[in-house]
Amino acid sequence: MHTRTESTFDVISPATGAVVGSYPVFAAAEVEASVADARRAADWWAGLGFTERARRLDAWRGEIVSGRAELARIIHQEMGKPLSDARLEIAMALEHLAWAADNARQVLGPRSVRPGLLAVNQECTLEYRPFGVVGVIGPWNYPVFTPLGSVSFALAAGNAVVFKPSEFTPGVGLWLAQRFAEVVPEQPVFQVITGPGETGAALCRSGVGKIGFTGSTATGKRVMAACAETLTPVLMELGGKDALIVDADADLDAAADAAVWGGMSNAGQTCLGVERVYVHTDVYDEFLTKLVAHARNLRAGTGAAKIGPITMPKQIAIIRHHIEDALARGARALLGGADAIDGQFVQPTILVDVPEEAAAVTEETFGPTLTVARVRDMDEAIERVNAGSYGLGSTVFSRHNGRQIADRIRAGGTSINAYVAHATITSLPLGGVGDSGFGRVHGADGLKEFTYAKATTRQRFSLPLALTTFTRSKTTDALVDRLVTQLHGRNR
Known part of the structure; x- marks a missing residue:
């Protein structure tokens, strides 16, 4: 003892x-x-x-x-x-x-x-x-x-x-x-x-x-x-600043549901949580309508509330700064906003028209907030996703182009048509790149x-050509040289 x-x-x-x-x-x-x-x-x-x-x-x-x-x-x-x-x-x-x-x-x-x-x-x-x-x-x-x-x-x-x-x-x-x-x-x-x-x-x-x-x-x-x-x-x-991409052919109801769960569950206190959403311009307005509808009745609180409190008191100041900075830069709050914070509880907040240089886009918020941006195509979406310093996880919703989009995203993992599925699959590694760290669980x-890694060798028999010895002859060197030519020279 x-x-x-x-x-x-x-x-x-x-x-x-x-x-x-x-x-x-x-x-x-x-x-x-x-x-x-x-x-x-x-x-x-x-x-x-x-x-x-x-x-x-x-x-x-x-x-x-x-x-x-x-x-x-x-x-x-x-x-x-x-x-x-x-x-x-x-x-x-x-x-x-x-x-x-x-x-x-x-x-x-x-x-x-x-x-x-x-x-x-x-x-x-x-x-x-x-x-x-x-x-x-x-x-x-x-x-x-x-x-x-x-x-x-x-x-x-x-x-x-x-x-x-x-x-x-x-x-x-x-x-x-x-x-x-x-x-x-x-x-x-x-x-x-x-x-x-x-x-x-x-x-x-x-x-x-x-x-x-x-x-x-x-x-x-x-x-x-x-x-x-x-x-x-x-x-x-x-940490992470994970993004969810919505293509023009996506299942918008499924994408909206995933974005709300990914951004709001655990009060947004998830390193793999969705904090940024990039939506193809052709479906942007329809997606926003569905997104707000999915999130509107969610409340943070005690008892039967589905969203709990912010655990670390100091995180409240970060969340408040990100919301207020975005609004000061011209963003609009479709849900929540500056008055969303009450003590340790933060109500779901959805921000649009947020400049890409705003803290709510570039820094980890770790709260129940989402920034939603319109993009002209998937090339722009991928460019914006990869512009950040983090690279932990990502999500793509697309019926036909999901794999092509996912392959271009710089992140430790990407889930297509489902939020964070790769973290739940037992045989798949989980980890990030860049400011999201290194190594895998x-x-x-x-x-x-x-x-x-431990490497072990055991010599089973002696070779007629002894290579690792000072007694190696010129004949052996010549034979090795010819062998090298046969094994590797043909690749010129």
């Missing part, structure tokens, strides 16, 4: 302002002690092998299922999203946990590799080994789905994990760790440390094998700087992200 500091912090419900929990602040020494425990646990966990680890992870999944109502309640209390959305988040996380457990051996286990003619006497094997201990720094907006994209994949790969949840949702992280301990009681394979940014910084400097971070681009840069001190590699899943890429 480690000596604990007496420092604590409170978690405040963004919906009611009530204190919903008090948690310890892990100081640097306590973080280092947790990582030291994880190093010892990592050897044992890796030694269990793929089959036994999969069995334990499947049992953990069963624990989460049995307690999902309690977990959803904690999510709702700590960050405010409606219970139905919390349950949906848990369901999506379980799918990815199951995939990681089922596929780790196939993706990461040893496989034979062909050696090539010059090394025909070598037997070659490639496998992916765990780092040992992985540190995960998670976000508050999807406190189960997002961190488990790193935690469960790192565990399936054979790593121990030290998880620092957001200070807004520490209870969620602790609940997950407690349920894991029910099925892995022998060693501290999955630990949770709680605290503010300083606790996360200590984890970055603790010498773990890798850090998986999800959060804002600005915070990601600070995490990278801290990890650079110990050459700790990082996975960066950062989910799928085979997500498993490999928490390993290093």
Whole structure:
């Protein structure tokens, strides 16, 4: 048992302002002690092998299922999203946990590799080994789905994990760790440390094998700087300014419904959320009518409201600035607007005629707002989408040209005729480019992200032509030269 500091912090419900929990602040020494425990646990966990680890992870999944109502309640209390959305988040996380457990051996286990003619006497094997201990720094907006994209994949790969949840949702992280301990009681394979940014910084400097971070681009840069001190590699899943494109032949009802859900669900607090919509001029007016109709009856509030509060108080000022700046530049609010903000709640806001240089178009808003722009054709739409510094996700609605449009978008993923489907498919990787970060969670890429490639060769017999020796003869050199000509010279 480690000596604990007496420092604590409170978690405040963004919906009611009530204190919903008090948690310890892990100081640097306590973080280092947790990582030291994880190093010892990592050897044992890796030694269990793929089959036994999969069995334990499947049992953990069963624990989460049995307690999902309690977990959803904690999510709702700590960050405010409606219970139905919390349950949906848990369901999506379980799918990815199951995939990681089922596929780790196939993706990461040893496989034979062909050696090539010059090394025909070598037997070659490639496998992916765990780092040992992985540190995960998670976000508050999807406190189960997002961190488990790193935690469960790192565990399936054979790593121990030290998880620092957001200070807004520490209870969620602790609940997950407690349920894991029910099925892995022998060693501290999955630990949770709680605290503010300083606790996360200590984890970055603790010498773990890798850090998986999800959060804002600005915070990601600070995490990278801290990890650079110990050459700790990082996975960066950062912010986004995702766009939805509507072509002239799109199903406008489906596109409008997707835009509203993509922009307003979780109060817009989604890195993959739709913040910009570009619509072909031929269907622009009709689409706007449908969009406003879909959004008009949505309300942010408590109880039966389908949109919850803004979790971080400081985000309110950013949302207000983006709305007011757009209106000052000549934009119009078809819904919501300057008076949409009331305390921690922001009512759905749809802005049109917003200049492309406005903050509401160029910066991540993270609120239930949409900017909708008319474009002359898909070339203009793609140009505007790609002009931004972010490149996380994107959505295209088109009956006939969806793939051609999607292929030209600079983003880590694109979903055609459905919002964010690529993030829910267990075998597909998720991540971004540019200011949206690098590295991938989910799928085979997500498993490999928490390993290093180990190459092994074994010489099966000696070659008559010894190449890697100082005793190599001129005759051997001449034969190699002729062989090179035969193998590669014909490609001139």
